[in-house]
Amino acid sequence: MNLTANWSYPTAIRFGAGRISEIADACAVAGIKRPLLVTDRGLAGMEITTRTLDLLEAAGLGRAMFSDVDPNPNEKNAEAGVKAYRDGGHDGVVAFGGGSGLDLGKLVAFQAGQTRPMWDFEDIGDWWTRADADAIAPIVAVPTTAGTGSEVGRASVITNSETQEKKIIFHPKFLPTVVICDPELTVGMPGFITAGTGLDAFAHCVEAYCSPHYHPMSQGMALEGMRLVKEYLPRAYADGTDIEARAHMMSAAIMGATAFQKGLGAIHALSHPIGAIYHTHHGTTNAVCMPAVLQFNKPEIETRMDQAAAYLGISGGFDGFCTFVDDLNASMGIPTRLSELGVENADVDRLVADALKDPSTGGNPVKMTEENTRALLMQIL
DSSP states (O other), X not given: OOOOEEEOSSSEEEESTTGGGGHHHHHHHHTOSSEEEEOOHHHHTSHXXXXXXXXXXXXXXXXXXXXXXXXXXXXXXXXXXXXXXXXXXXXXXXXEESHHHHHHHHHHHHHTTOSSXXXXXXXXXXXXXXXXXXXXXXXXXXXXXXXXXGXXXXXXXXXXXXXXXXXXXXXXXXXXXXXXXXXXXXXXXXXXXHHHHHHHHHHHHHHHHHOXXXXXXXXXXXXXXXXXXXXXXHHHHHOXXXXXXXXXXXXXXXXXXHHGGGOOOHHHHHHHHHHXXXXXXXXXXXXXXXXXXXXXXXXXXXXXXXXXXXXXXXXXXXXXXXXXHHHHHHHTTOOSSGGGGTOOSOOHHHHHHHHHHSGGGGGOSSOOOXXXXXXXXXXXX
């Protein structure tokens, strides 16, 4: 099978091995002549990053880079990135990396032309209309992991370092103009990152599929995304150089992020505050939370998951699906409790309160209350 394609859903996606070579043309399509490449500290010195900067420089686009980005990016990273963008006289962003680099890069492109503070654009009601849409810079996104799907998202998740809360900053023009999905860029991911990011994509698909909201397109995408993870994440984890598996996992990440327009749920409602306060890896936290959340939601999702299990070739319906999730986690060394991620002496009251405030709560099939959310969290701790 030829795993190369050009897609325009949900935006223009150049998909296939070696397509990072088209980075300069992607910038031209987006109207970017002086890009700032935004990535995280870990990627800044890696060969895939320097090669991308070489391609930009060879095309006369410079090699400017900002990499002061934390694993859970915050408003301080954003302020520094905006300053670098303005000081450098840039006219667009190449957001490069995993979820942190992509989210921060998109936010820099958004915030550099605004006069209001970033928190004024939180994803609440119609707050996004406060932004000067004409001042938002174009974005080219280049994912180097297969997990968050931020490359096709209309928002960035940013931690407020003062309140230790994850906030979603939203605007339709966060959606990158061009995305380059090159599975060769993911080959160097270590196993634990392959697992954590891949299970993040799986969580997006599972929660979107289970969400009670109506969105048939997302429903179908979530189901097929689950299948791709089931088939190809074990292969990518076992052999990082398996380009076919890496490519299908990049597709699954895109599909999960597109599907969750339908909604997320308790997995993310819990993992957002846990990550904000205890700095755990987002995808790994989702994986730890998933088994308990599936049981929590069983009264509302059992029939639906019976159907999913049949499509995925898993025997035993809902219970068989849950066993599959347990086995998949175990095969990649995912802990069964948050304490194994370093979440000790947890502030349960704070976590429950923050989970109930999280936007993902509204998409959970079972209504989350203070009582049942506390009981759910105690299982996972």
